[in-house]
Amino acid sequence: MTGPAAPHFRTWQAQRGAWSFPVDRADAARFHVPGEGWKWDLGSQSYNVHVGHAHPHVLDALRRAVERAVLTAGPHADVPERTALADRLRRLSGMDRVFFALGGAEAMENAVKIAMLVTGRDRVLARRRSYHGATLAMLGVAGDPRRAPFAAGGGPWIDDPYPPRPPSEGRPSDWVEALEAAVDEAGPDRVAAVVLEGLTGTNGLQIPPPDFWPAARALADRHGFLLVADEVFSGLGRTGRTFGFEHFGGRPDVIVLGKGLTSGYAPLSAALVSGPVAAHFDDHVLYCGLTHYGSPIGCAAAAACLDVIEREGLVERAARLGTDLLGRLADLARGCPAIRDVRGRGLQIGIELDGPAAAVGRGLWANGYFVPAKGPMLYVCPPLVIEAEALAGFVEALAAVLDAPGGKTP
Ligand SMILES: Cc1ncc(COP(=O)(O)O)c(C=O)c1O
Structure with a gap:
């Protein structure tokens, strides 16, 4: 239905005649x-x-977090909600350390910054049909047409023909050929990261051919860039596996979570990094930080959502x-x-x-x-x-x- 003019913007549409509906x-x-x-x-x-909406277990956890009344905790303050959640995400993913943010784009952006800091390189490659968030930097990385008004740089993109030509008789799929071509064009010694959605969301939901993720891993190892799995959409059970990439034989260096991490009950996202990536920052400054880093409310919501995902x-x-x-x-x-x-x-x-x-x-x-x-x-x-x-x-x-x-x- 076409809603009345709202005092706030409705996103991704012209405001006059924008589609909206009341929810009570x-x-x-x-x-x-x-x-x-x-x-x-x-x-x-x-x-x-x-x-699901209004889950009693998550609502209870939020009430308890509010009653504890430590609702903000700067980077030097250790609060149990944040430490416990980070530990749990490590166990769930096999990754080593967690960087918290508020939404998917922000966590992706920090994953990209981490890749740049670790590799000392500046190019980030993504699939042509991909979306990694609406910040200026992430619109620049993804191939999604919503980047167009900002001429946000970026590319070359990894072509992902649909339907894909599968691998056959010693020849890789056309997706793998496109991946290799994009890395070559960008310059293998300049590529900091290849970022891939665990399973593409609203860019057509194309399923990668079976050699794509393993080839991305092999190329990352050969050229020394990081493989970042954007699991903001596909993570935490959405695809019937904990992470979408598990369907395709991937082993990323960084896993990014958002959306289902708190099921929307509070803003929180996270970039989980492997041991070698984490170790880099033992002696190098992590040039990343946010006022609302790992807010106790967000962490409490996430822990409760993980409880529900497990128990149910x-x-x-x-x-x-x-x-x-x-x-x-x-x-x-x-x-x-x-x-x-x-x-x-x-x-x-x-x-x-x-x-x-x-x-x-x-x-x-x-x-x-x-x-x-x-x-x-x-x-x-x-x-x-x-x-x-x-x-x-x-x-x-x-x-x-x-x-x-x-x-x-x-
Ligand atoms: C795969 C993927 N990455 C990142 C994002 C950005 O997340 P957010 O809107 O929370 O910034 C989205 C949002 O739709 C997404 O689907």
């Missing part, structure tokens, strides 16, 4: 729109509410629900020429239509489903706590909107 309550995988009723939140707001088996749940949903969508696609492709891992799924997806998104909204649409893509990334029945209902609603067999009878 939210619970688990749904939110409530006054006058319209409950909507299934298949976009997890900003793809971040892994544990959300990683396995995302894998199971995602396999079932991909199967149902593939069945639907067979009888429905409007669907070109369905792809994803776990509960990070993209549906590619044969034309703009916005009208289909509006049809789904009318059927009680909030599904982000961009270009020809619908992105289905619900909270990991969603019920299987809600996803089955979504497939029926999609069939009805696309006028395909198996749609809901009105």
